[in-house]
Amino acid sequence: MEEYPVIVEDVTYSYPTRENVLKHISFKVKKGEVLGIIGPNGAGKTTLCLSLNGIVPQFFGGRMSGKVIVAEMNTFEHTIAELSTKVGIVFQDPLDQLSGIATTLEEEVAFGLAMLGFPKEEIDKRVEEAIETVGLKGLEGRSPYELSGGQQQRLAIATVLAVKPEILVLDEPTAQLDPIGKFEVFETIKELAAGGQTIIVAEHEIEELATFADEIIALYDGEMVLKGEGKKVLSSVERLKEIGVDPPSVTELTHLLRNELEISQDEYPITLDEAIKLYGEVLK
Amino acid sequence: MAEPIIKVEDVWFQYSPEVVALKEINLEIHSGEILALIGQNGGGKTTLAKHFNGLLKPTKGRVLVAGMDTKETPTHKIVAKVGYVFQNPAHQIFMSTVYEEVAYGPRNLELSEEEVDRRVKEALKVVGLEGTEEMHPYDLDYGKRKLLTVASVLSMNPEVFVLDEPTTGQDHVGRRVLSDLCIKLNKEGKTVVVITHDMRFVARTAKRVVLMAEGRILKDGPVEEVLYDYETLRKAFIRPPQVVELNLKVGKFPEKFLTVDEAAEMIRGILKSR
Known part of the structure; x- marks a missing residue:
């Protein structure tokens, strides 16, 4: 039987000051898979991420119908603290995540674990593992504020990973980073995905997302307008353009040439490698 | 050839004795150009761009704006020529209505109220924010707030626009709107300098690209030349x-x-x- 660590069923949500930010959203995420969330700013991506560990609606208030089940816990029936041990959220700006009081990387990663009351030996072990996983080994003694943007975001991921969440949620983790920072963070996410971590990631960098997302949902004005396998969703070029999302360039290119190439939508390339193969043949 | 609107002559800049942010920069920007300044954070892009309107002055060498040495010319004269749109709208916006925000600059130029009004209306029209005059800037969404910061520079009617990472935090529609706006300003005769990490934006918008790394200019040329120089881009960890x-x-x-x-x-x- 398949395991679904994340089940979202017909969720509709209004903030106290904004109506229907999410409308009838339903999806499931299989254990060990990566779900990408795409859509323009204001479509509800962040709200959906925050609903996965109960911050929405428990902290923000407002009205929510439907249900969210994460790691077999209904978010209405468990506290944010309980949910947070199973669902780790990484925010867009790493500076929002860091404690602001830790003077070293090690302390920063240990901080959350200490708050949760883990014994010292366990904390030390997990800190070491988490720092290694995100590729920051050797920088343990540095101040979090001496790091580059990409390193800070990887540190933020480490602080979340140290808690060993069943589900890792990343809300536009590369939006504020330069190309090196984006590369570093994507490499870290890909490694975690390859290691079987269940991941939900909201992203505007569609061409990167195409290389590692198993499933993708597209949000627009609070509605889920597309859902399915990554390849299927990203090949829906016209629908994506309608909601203001640019598909990968190579996918859009192939869509423009679909008549000349006599190619059907389910054969569109969504990654550079697939496109190199296709156009290498076409131009032979 | 006409005198460049911005001329950077052997410029070095140090934030402190240890931190050399710019090394031996030579660059000429001519009136009517549209160019992108690319490279990783910490490479010197923003530091260089802040020399274009006198926000920073060189430690060594000189910067001439429309022939005026930025070290010897009062800043208000430089700022009237070169407008700077900051990366974070929150660092720029401080008035309580959209109208007042855009009127602030021209009022400081001591223009008549009619002229101020004309410029505000014109600037809001160019960026597509007509009708929002009485709104609070923070009631605009992030993308529109960015456009507002462009309008408040536009109302000063500078010859040169410097936009510092306008694409950061923008979705795809927002990036396209900003690209269109840069192209439009350029078509109207403005010189446009855009700092960005988004190469799709660069390809769509710029005619010339300057690549910086470690405080130096690594490459400077037409957009198709720079974006096709895979090896040099790779050295700067940039994918075309x-x-x-x-x-x-x-x-x-x-x-x-x-x-x-x-x-x-x-x-x-x-x-x-x-």
Whole structure:
């Protein structure tokens, strides 16, 4: 039987000051898979991420119908603290995540674990593992504020990973980073995905997302307008353009040439490698 | 050739004795150009751009704006020539209505109220924010707030626009709106300098690209030359737009292209001629 660590069923949500930010959203995420969330700013991506560990609606208030089940816990029936041990959220700006009081990387990663009351030996072990996983080994003694943007975001991921969440949620983790920072963070996410971590990631960098997302949902004005396998969703070029999302360039290119190439939508390339193969043949 | 609007002559800049942010920079920007300044954070892009309007003065060397040395000219004269749109709208916006925000600059130029009003209306029209005059800037969404910061520079009517990472935090529609706006300003005769990490934006917007790394200019040339210099870009850890990479890796296209539309047109031509 398949395991679904994340089940979202017909969720509709209004903030106290904004109506229907999410409308009838339903999806499931299989254990060990990566779900990408795409859509323009204001479509509800962040709200959906925050609903996965109960911050929405428990902290923000407002009205929510439907249900969210994460790691077999209904978010209405468990506290944010309980949910947070199973669902780790990484925010867009790493500076929002860091404690602001830790003077070293090690302390920063240990901080959350200490708050949760883990014994010292366990904390030390997990800190070491988490720092290694995100590729920051050797920088343990540095101040979090001496790091580059990409390193800070990887540190933020480490602080979340140290808690060993069943589900890792990343809300536009590369939006504020330069190309090196984006590369570093994507490499870290890909490694975690390859290691079987269940991941939900909201992203505007569609061409990167195409290389590692198993499933993708597209949000627009609070509605889920597309859902399915990554390849299927990203090949829906016209629908994506309608909601203001640019598909990968190579996918859009192939869509423009679909008549000349006599190619059907389910054969569109969504990654550079697939496109190199296709156009290498076409131009032979 | 006409005198450049911005001339950077052997400029070095140090934030402190240990931190040398710019090394031996020589650069000429001519009136009417539209160029992108690319490179990693910490490479010197923003530091250099802040020399263009006198926000920073060189430690060594000199910067001439419309022939005026930024070290010897009062800043208000430089600022009237070169407008700077900051990366974070929150660092720029401080009035309580959209109208007042855009009127602030021209009022400081001591223009008549009619002229101020005319400029505010014109600037809001260019960026597509007419009708929001009485709104609070923070009631605009992030993308529109960015456009507001452009309008408040536009109302000063500078010759040169410097936009510092306008694409950061923007979704795809927001990036396209900003690209269109840069192209429009340039068509109206403005010189436009954009700092960005988004190579698809660069390919669509800029005609010239300056690549910086470790405080130096690594490459300066036409957009198709720089974005096709895979080796140099790789040294700076930058990937060209996906269609450029496709062109380079397939290696069978007769010419360079920069955008999806250009690529489609070329491939269509090849297929037809067979």
